[in-house]
Amino acid sequence: MPVLGGIGVTWIVSNFAPEAKGHGVPEVMDAIYYKGGVIRPVVALVKSIASALAIGSGSAVGREGPIIQIGSALGSTLGQIIHMQAGQRITLVGAGAGAGIAATFNTPIGGVLFATELMLPEISVNTFLPVARATGTATFIGRLFFGTQPAFDVPFNLAAIPNEPSSVLTPILYAMLGGIVGLAAAGFVRGLHYLESGFDEISGRYLRHAIGMLIVGIMMYVLWVAAGHYYIEGVGYSTIQAILHNQLPAAPFLLVLFVCKLLATSVSLGSGSSGGVFSPSLYMGATLGAAFASIVTMLFPGAPVSLPAFAMVGMGAMVGGGTGAAMTAVTMIFEMTRDYNIVLPMILAVAVALAVRRMVSHENIYTLKLVRRGHPIPKALHANMFLVHSAADIMERDFLVLDGGTSFAEYTKLAAAQGGSRHVVITQNGMIVSGLLVDADLLQMFNAATTDVRLDALIQKNFTIVGECDVAFDVINTMSRMRAMIAIVVSRVTGQNSQRVVGVITKEHVADAVAKSVKIYPG
Secondary structure, three states, X not given: OHHHHHHHHXXXXXXXXXXXXXXXXXXXXXXXXXXXXXXXXXXXXXXXXXXXXXXXXOOOOEOHHHHHHHHHHHHHHHHHHOOOOHHHHHHHHHHHHHHHHHHHHOOHHHHHHHHHHHHOOOOOHHHXXXXXXXHHHHHHHHHHXXXXXXXXXXXXXXXXXXXXXXXXXXXXXXXXXXXXXXXHHHHHHHHHHHHHXXXXXXXXXXXXXXXXXXXXXXXXXXXXXXXXXXXXXXXXHHHHHHHHOOOOOOHHHHHHHHHHHHHHHHHHHHHOOEOEOHHHHXXXXXXXXXXXXXXXXXXXXXXXXXXXXXXXXXXXXXXXXXXXXXXXXXXXXXXXXXXXXXXXXXXXXXXXXHHHHHHHOOXXXXXXXHHHOOOOOOOOOOOOHHHHOXXXXXXXXXXEEEEOOOEHHHHHHHHHHOOOOOEEEEEEOOEEEEEEOOOHHHHHHHHOOOOOOEHHHHOOOOEEEEEOOOEHHHHHHHHHHHOOOEEEEEOOOOOOEHHHEEEEEEHXXXXXXXXXXXXXOOO
């Protein structure tokens, strides 16, 4: 069945929407950062059918990646039908992604954080509110169909950190779990990368995916014969639920399930399946967390360790470590358990897991695929601190104001007398008519000329006039809109009197201001 399903998935994806292959989130991020938020409308339909077929036939993938891509495609389609700016369309794409996550897990806050932490290149009221409205609406409608209960049935009292003196070492155990899960997340990221590259060496889309799904099918059959259940097929929620109810306490078997799920998911996606990595990450985190707790209780009987709590923390650590969405992982697990006591161990484990994964693999499960294409994605959102500077802060004060009738030879003499070449503001009858960028090429060209050249022969209209109190953001926006090579800064923008010129701004000055603001952030 996995092979037959894989053949169907390959046919659908290859013929209608190749971008629906894989786990989908990298394609959404690529559309946001490199395509102005444009996603083909057909992707939503193709991804729905292909992912349903893949999961239904046993492919070890999740449903969250598909719903993220489907929601994003719907948002992008709406943004293309209704004419709007690229920034607004990108916001709709992020809103669709967050809404999908929120409705799937019944986690409205987690959906908002997912969109803002991973999808949106800019966070402000203009982007946050649409995403929040979308996730809130999606959660409400999802509850009408699926009920108000969380995604998983969690024991009433997880006892994550019991309120007793003996639990003083329990936070250290959670941090240790975070380190182990961080290594596992790095292995997942690297393993999927290598298997994708390895399967790409096999010629023929159908043969490639058939081999991959045959491997998954054999693993499912072996588990069925040995343990009485497939365990690794599809999203794996039933296994996660069994772990949370302490029905699979044996550490060796849990570790076997972790290895099998890791291999099955990597093989499924590497060979060409259509599905997500979110559910497999939850599955692997739950097995590792429960196995760790089981080993601790075996070595130290009576230790204040809750197997369901460690399983939940392992789930969050694997998601946070693998995807890089730390805040999303902490918040979503809290919304799933609705137990505030899980927050502290979750923060510890997720922080350590993310740190360890970044030491081993700098890229996360989403960005590594894009880096292979030559489309890197920023790891963090930095405030553009240079944009709050005024024009007076970034302008160049080394300039000359000369009449258009001045010869270039006269200019060079004046510039040399004042210490070197300077930018020139050209005037006629006391009015600013142009700005001249003086570089080495310009000096060489006219110094070698046999006839003298007047400055008014060099007048160009690609300049603009700004006020010294204008903020850098407005200056850059004006220069971009007018395609200006130079901005002439005046003390007031009430006229073009040359006596009010206080400086000039070129693209080099803007770049220098950006570089200075970037230095304050760690590399």
